Amino acid sequence: MKKSLLKFTLGIAVLALGLKANAQCPTITCPTDTVINNDQGSCDAIFNFGVPAGIDFCASGSQTFSYTGVLQTFTVPAGVTMITIQAYGAQGGDDTPVAGGQGGYATGDLAVTPGQVLNIYVGGKGTDGPGSGQNCALPGGFNGGGNTGATCCSNAGGGAGAGGGASDVRLAGNTLNDRVIVAAGGGGAGDGQVGAVGGGLIGANGGTYNGVTSTGGTQTAGGLAGGTFFPNHTCSPATDGTFGQGGEGDGNDGGGGGGGWYGGGGGANNSHGAGGSSYIGGVTNSSTTFGGRMGNGEIIISYLGAAVSTSQTLGLGTGVAYPIGVTTNTYVATNNFGSATCSFNVTVVDVEAPIISCPSDTTVCDTTATIINNIAPMASDNCSGETVTYTLSGATTGTGTGDASGTTFNNGITTVKYIVADAVGNLDSCSFNVEILTCVGIKEVYPLQGIEVFPNPVKDFIQVSFEENYTSLNLTLTSVEGKIIYQKNNVTSKKVTIDVAGFDNGIYFLQVTNGLKSNNYKIVKK
Numbered sequence: 001m002k003k004s005l006l007k008f009t010l011g012i013a014v015l016a017l018g019l020k021a022n023a024q025c026p027t028i029t030c031p032t033d034t035v036i037n038n039d040q041g042s043c044d045a046i047f048n049f050g051v052p053a054g055i056d057f058c059a060s061g062s063q064t065f066s067y068t069g070v071l072q073t074f075t076v077p078a079g080v081t082m083i084t085i086q087a088y089g090a091q092g093g094d095d096t097p098v099a100g101g102q103g104g105y106a107t108g109d110l111a112v113t114p115g116q117v118l119n120i121y122v123g124g125k126g127t128d129g130p131g132s133g134q135n136c137a138l139p140g141g142f143n144g145g146g147n148t149g150a151t152c153c154s155n156a157g158g159g160a161g162a163g164g165g166a167s168d169v170r171l172a173g174n175t176l177n178d179r180v181i182v183a184a185g186g187g188g189a190g191d192g193q194v195g196a197v198g199g200g201l202i203g204a205n206g207g208t209y210n211g212v213t214s215t216g217g218t219q220t221a222g223g224l225a226g227g228t229f230f231p232n233h234t235c236s237p238a239t240d241g242t243f244g245q246g247g248e249g250d251g252n253d254g255g256g257g258g259g260g261w262y263g264g265g266g267g268a269n270n271s272h273g274a275g276g277s278s279y280i281g282g283v284t285n286s287s288t289t290f291g292g293r294m295g296n297g298e299i300i301i302s303y304l305g306a307a308v309s310t311s312q313t314l315g316l317g318t319g320v321a322y323p324i325g326v327t328t329n330t331y332v333a334t335n336n337f338g339s340a341t342c343s344f345n346v347t348v349v350d351v352e353a354p355i356i357s358c359p360s361d362t363t364v365c366d367t368t369a370t371i372i373n374n375i376a377p378m379a380s381d382n383c384s385g386e387t388v389t390y391t392l393s394g395a396t397t398g399t400g401t402g403d404a405s406g407t408t409f410n411n412g413i414t415t416v417k418y419i420v421a422d423a424v425g426n427l428d429s430c431s432f433n434v435e436i437l438t439c440v441g442i443k444e445v446y447p448l449q450g451i452e453v454f455p456n457p458v459k460d461f462i463q464v465s466f467e468e469n470y471t472s473l474n475l476t477l478t479s480v481e482g483k484i485i486y487q488k489n490n491v492t493s494k495k496v497t498i499d500v501a502g503f504d505n506g507i508y509f510l511q512v513t514n515g516l517k518s519n520n521y522k523i524v525k526k
Contacts, residue, residue, distance in 0.1 A: 025058030026308045028333035030342035036322075037351045043383035044321040045348045051318055052342060054308035054333020061303060065120045067296035069142045071174065072120040074301055076112045079336030083110050083303045085169055085283060087183035090141045090297040092195035092258055092273060093126030093161025100126055100161045101186025101258060101275050103293035104199010108181055108283025110169070114336075119174055123165030123297035126188045126256060130159045136236070136251055141165030141296075144259020145185050146246030146266050146273055149236030153252035158191030163246035163256035163264065163273050164198065167297035171282070176244040179261070180282025183297065184217065185246065187264050187273030188255030197291030198258040198275035204290060206255065206264060207271025217241050217262030217277035226254070227268025238266035241276065249273055306336040314343070324350045324383060324424070349424075354381035356388070356420040358430035361505055363526045365437045365457055369410045372434055376403040377418040385423045392416055395436070411436045437507070437524060446519035451512055457524035462498040464512065466491075476511045477523070500525055 031049045039045045058077070065072050067090070076083070086107045092100030103123065112118070124142035129135040136152035139145075139162060146163035164185030170178040184198030187206050196204035196216065203216025206226055214226030222241030227250065235251025241263030249256045249266040257264035260276020267273040280286035315329030316322060330343040356379040364370055379388050392398045395412030404416055417431045450467030464475060475496060477486035485508070486498055500508070503525050510521040 025337040026054045026056035026333045026335050026340050028052050028054040028310065028331055028340045028342045030329070030331060030344040033345045033347070035347040035349060037349050038324060038382065040352065041382055043350070044323050046319065047322045047346055049318050052310065052331045054310045054340065056308050056335055056337060058337055063301050065122050065299040065301070067122045067124050067142065067298070069124055072122065074118045074120055076114050076116045076118070077303070078114045079306045080114055080303045081112060081306070083112055083301050085110055085181050086300040087167045087169065087181055088293040088298045089166050089183040089185040089198045089258070089260070089276070089278070090123035090125045090145065090164035091294050092145070092164040092186035092188040092255065093128045093138065093141070095129035095159045095161045095189035095191060095255070096131035098189045098192055099194055100164060100189045100255070101195030101197045101204065101272070102291035103164050103167070103186050103297055104184040104197065104275065104278045104288065104290055105292050106181050106183040106199065106278040106280050106286070106288040108280050108286030110180060110283050119170040119178070120299055121168050121170065122299055123167040123185050123259060125296050126162035126164045126185070129161045129189065132157060132159055135159045135253065138162045138256070140246055140256045141185055141259065143167065144245045144263055144276065146188070146241065146248050146256030146258070146263060148188065148249045148256055149251030149254060150248070151234070151236045151251050153235035153250070155252065158253040158270055160190050160249050160253045160255040160267065160270070160272070161188035161195060163188050163258045165297065166198070166244070166259035166276055167299050169299065179279065181286070182261045182279035183288070184260030184276035184278045185258035185297070186291065187246070187258045187267065187275050188249060190255045190267050190272035191253040191270035193255070193270070193272040195255055195272045196258070196264065196275040198260060198264070199278045200288055200290045201277055203258060203260060203264045203275030203277045206257070206267045206274035209269040209271045212268070214238065214247070214257065214265035214267050214271065214274040216264045216274045217260045219261065219277060219279070222262045223247065223257055223265035223274040225265045225268060226271050238268040241265050241274070246273065246276055308333050308335045322346050322348050324348050350383055350422060350426065352382045353426040353428050354379060354386045354420045354422045356418055356428045356430050358416070358418055358432040361433045361435070363435040363437060363457060363505060363524050365524050369408050370436050371406060371408050373405045375405050375416065375434065377430060379420045381420070381422045383422060386420050388418055388420050390416055390418045409434050409436050447517040448512060448514055448519045451519055453510060453521045453523070457526045458500060459526060460499070460501040462500055462510070462523060464496040464498065466494050470514050472514065474513045478509050478511070480507050480509070
């Protein structure tokens, strides 16, 4: 865990702890249900959405331990395997108005297991001196701060502060050897001298008396006491720092040494006490700095739990085609704390109607009801599965499914209506007429013999053939309104072709004349 992430981690930690009581661990939120129309011409729709990602407020957090003067504990939460520790040692006691030495700082990461209990010792500020008058036997701060001298010298009176206590975390026990990280305490102030700061791998030195300086604690030994004690004094001398304990200041206004991995030496004869040493040998990604802490110490433990993995267990992804109907997408977020599930529906609605087209009107000459074929519609839909029904009205009535071909139509005009429906009920329809005419035969007894007109009904071309040798024939084709639409005179050939492909469907009359005789033919164009 990099230090560059520490501020961010701590920033979210307080929020995480605040939410822990109410938050599910982990949690995941899906998009809301969505209804969309099909893409034009398609039986589906492309749908895009933000893919859900699981988060876990319980997996991240922090706990701050302030000075209490007694042992405190931290239990590693479920799913947490690494914590970051920030430890601040306590300040040494002041000698008003002179300040005691500031406590040091140490930080690092510690591998842990869920449920593991860590023992927390937060250092207390050393007792302040009075600034004047004797100050013997002032207690050092909780957790290793050095006291002031137990017995005052006869000439004491300037005052001094006791050493500040260290802050540490202990693993698997409560002894000094169980410490994995220590932030050192500062030395107590001397008579008019600011106390030495604690921290760093070697604590800051204290004051000098009679050529001897009290020294800060190191990684292997306590700091040395300052000064040379005169034999004629009957008061307490300054003492060296030891493992986990600051030295005592002497009875002549010497400041106490700061607590630490190894304590700082006590000050002598008005001199300030030395700072203790910090320790980071039991943690990783660690660092330590001198001073910076005023007042009591503090320990902050922060952690990031197991990462949350998110997977889709049902449905389709983003940016793909969703079919007509309802698709349920389900996502699951999982980590060491458990799992959480969310789902949302994507409904694609087919709003595109099918298409159907009918054949053109059909006219058939017959003298009785007639079976009509080849009148199937052309139907299509953006989705498959459309159904076609029909209704017959007019001369012929009835209903059916699919194709009306093969139906017997009565003489007269019947309207055929085809209706196409898709699977969701969208409709389209078309209509056309089937007319059954009572028509004359193609070959009847006419005044002019040997003339044939075919086909009838006709679609494209009328063929008129002559078996007899007529010297001159005239052909006239008229509409039912009597309008001449084709005429040819003085025909001497054996065959005439009349192009009616571009004419409207309906009834026409062809007259063939020779002199005073004529044949009249009723022609059905379809």
